[in-house]
Amino acid sequence: MKDYIKFYSPIGELYIIEENGQLLEITTDQSHTWRVQDALAYKDLPDVLKMTCRFLHNYFNGINDLIYIPYKLDCSPFQKVVLEECRKIPFGHTISYGELAQRVKFQMMKDDMSAQAIGNALNHNPLLIYIPCHRVIRGDKTPGGYALGLKAKKILLENERNQEVIW
DNA sequence: GAGCGAGCAAAAG
DNA sequence: CTTTTGCTCGCTC
Numbered sequence: 001m002k003d004y005i006k007f008y009s010p011i012g013e014l015y016i017i018e019e020n021g022q023l024l025e026i027t028t029d030q031s032h033t034w035r036v037q038d039a040l041a042y043k044d045l046p047d048v049l050k051m052t053c054r055f056l057h058n059y060f061n062g063i064n065d066l067i068y069i070p071y072k073l074d075c076s077p078f079q080k081v082v083l084e085e086c087r088k089i090p091f092g093h094t095i096s097y098g099e100l101a102q103r104v105k106f107q108m109m110k111d112d113m114s115a116q117a118i119g120n121a122l123n124h125n126p127l128l129i130y131i132p133c134h135r136v137i138r139g140d141k142t143p144g145g146y147a148l149g150l151k152a153k154k155i156l157l158e159n160e161r162n163q164e165v166i167w
Numbered sequence: 168g169a170g171c172g173a174g175c176a177a178a179a180g
Numbered sequence: 181c182t183t184t185t186g187c188t189c190g191c192t193c
Contacts, residue, residue, distance in 0.1 A: 076190085076191075078190065078191080079190095079191090096174090096175095097173075097174055097175085098174075098175070101174090112188085112189075113188095113189080113190090114174075114175085114187090114188045114189045114190080115174040115175065115188080115189095116171095116172060116173090116174050116175085116188060116189060116190080117172095117174095117188085117189050117190045117191080118173085118174080118190095119172065119173040119174060120171085120172055120173080120189085120190065120191065121173095121190080121191085122173060123172075123173055124191095133173085136173080137173095138173085138174065138175080139174075139175060139176085140174095140175085140176095143173090144173050144174075145172085145173030145174095146173060147173075150173095153173090
C-alpha cells in the first residue's frame with residue numbers, strides 16, 4: 001500500500017511517495033505515480049508524509065529542520081553508503097565528490113574509491129532534497145552535474161546560501 | 168566482459 | 181584562462 005502527495009517547490013512539482021510508514025521516494029518523475037493510490041486529504045495523510053511535507057516547506061524557507069524521517073532505500077549496498085554519507089552534509093555546506101569518496105572508502109574499508117562511482121550513485125538518488133546530493137560539487141568548485149539539470153542545482157545552492165539558517 | 172558517467176589531475180593550447 | 185588526455189571504478193546489460 002503506497003500513498004503519495006504533490007509538493008509545489010521552486011524546482012518544480014515534487015512527488016513524495018510513502019509505503020508502510022516509510023519514505024520511499026522524493027521525485028519529479030510524474031510517471032511514478034501510476035503505482036500509488038489516489039492522493040489523500042491532508043488530515044488523513046500518514047505521519048511520514050506530513051513530516052516530509054513540513055521538512056520541505058521549512059527547507060525552502062531556509063530553515064534546517066533536523067528531523068529524522070523513516071525511509072527505505074531500495075538500492076545496492078554501495079549506493080546506500082554513499083547516500084547515508086551524503087545525508088550528513090550540513091545545511092549550507094558543500095564538499096567534493098572526491099572527499100565523499102574518501103568517507104565511503106573508509107566506511108566500506110576499501111583501498112580505493114573513485115569519485116566517478118560516487119557521481120554514479122548520486123545520479124540515482126531516490127530522496128531529492130532530504131538526501132542533499134546538490135551539496136556535492138567537483139573538486140575545482142564548479143557545480144558538476146545534477147539529475148534534474150544544473151538549473152535546479154543552482155536554485156537549491158542559492159537557496160541555502162541566501163537564507164538565514166535557523167537551528 | 169564491454170560500455171557508461173553528476174570526476175580528477177596533469178599537461179597542453 | 182579553457183580544452184584535451186589518460187586514468188578511475190562501481191553499476192548495468
